[in-house]
Amino acid sequence: MIELGVLLLFYSFLFTIGMLKKNHGIVDIGWGLGFVLLAWTSLLSHSHLSNENMLLTLLITLWGGRLAYHIWERHRGKPEDFRYQNMRKKWGNHPVIGAILQVYLLQMFLMVVIAIPFLYANNMRSLEVTLLYGVGLFIWIVGFYFESSSDASLRRFKQNPQNKGKIMTGGLYRYSRHPNYFGEALMWWGIFLMTLQGPWAVVGIISPITITYLLRYVSGVPLLEAHYKDNKLYQAYAEKTSIFIPKKPRS
Numbered sequence: 001m002i003e004l005g006v007l008l009l010f011y012s013f014l015f016t017i018g019m020l021k022k023n024h025g026i027v028d029i030g031w032g033l034g035f036v037l038l039a040w041t042s043l044l045s046h047s048h049l050s051n052e053n054m055l056l057t058l059l060i061t062l063w064g065g066r067l068a069y070h071i072w073e074r075h076r077g078k079p080e081d082f083r084y085q086n087m088r089k090k091w092g093n094h095p096v097i098g099a100i101l102q103v104y105l106l107q108m109f110l111m112v113v114i115a116i117p118f119l120y121a122n123n124m125r126s127l128e129v130t131l132l133y134g135v136g137l138f139i140w141i142v143g144f145y146f147e148s149s150s151d152a153s154l155r156r157f158k159q160n161p162q163n164k165g166k167i168m169t170g171g172l173y174r175y176s177r178h179p180n181y182f183g184e185a186l187m188w189w190g191i192f193l194m195t196l197q198g199p200w201a202v203v204g205i206i207s208p209i210t211i212t213y214l215l216r217y218v219s220g221v222p223l224l225e226a227h228y229k230d231n232k233l234y235q236a237y238a239e240k241t242s243i244f245i246p247k248k249p250r251s
Contacts, residue, residue: 146183
């Protein structure tokens with residue numbers, strides 16, 4: 001598949017930048033952009049695809065582009081993220097091999113797994129407007145609202161010097177401690193439903209299951225929860241606020 005070749009070149013470029021700058025946080029910016037690259041490569045490689053395939057690609061572009069810009073803006077001018085600093089300590093005398101295996105190749109593999117629904121759709125068939133396509137589109141819109149709105153509100157909160165040392169508890173954060181991660185997971189469930197056409201499309205369920213598991217139990221929620229484990233304000237907030245799925249706050 002041409003998509004894999006393009007993705008390998010893209011991650012080779014990210015690896016080079018990360019090594020030169022001694023900052024592997026560049027891979028976080030590449031996360032959203034990699035999906036955009038995969039989506040457009042697979043779409044443009046097949047001229048017979050429908051407007052529904054085009055819409056799906058535009059949705060992925062909107063999500064990936066916004067996320068990449070958000071992460072770039074958040075980390076601009078700051079040192080390497082603590083996650084990669086901790087990894088460096090474990091790599092010891094093998095920083096290059098460690099970075100290739102644990103950062104770049106691992107993320108590339110996960111990206112391909114998560115991209116299965118739209119790769120299948122763009123390579124195997126033209127999508128049509130069905131009930132599941134419409135339901136998936138609605139779910140995607142809700143998820144995009146959760147992720148983009150919570151990211152924007154948290155950014156404004158942190159930019160206000162009066163909030164230094166405080167915890168964001170308003171807006172969507174009143175109902176979930178991680179509404180942005182919930183929103184991202186929801187979008188991939190929407191994409192899966194939009195592409196659930198054809199005899200083998202159900203295999204794509206591995207995509208939303210994988211991203212939901214990663215965000216909730218591996219790379220998203222657990223890392224931030226551990227980061228704030230000694231913060232009394234955050235722990236008080238956690239006692240009454242759902243960790244992932246939005247719910248009414250506990251009294």
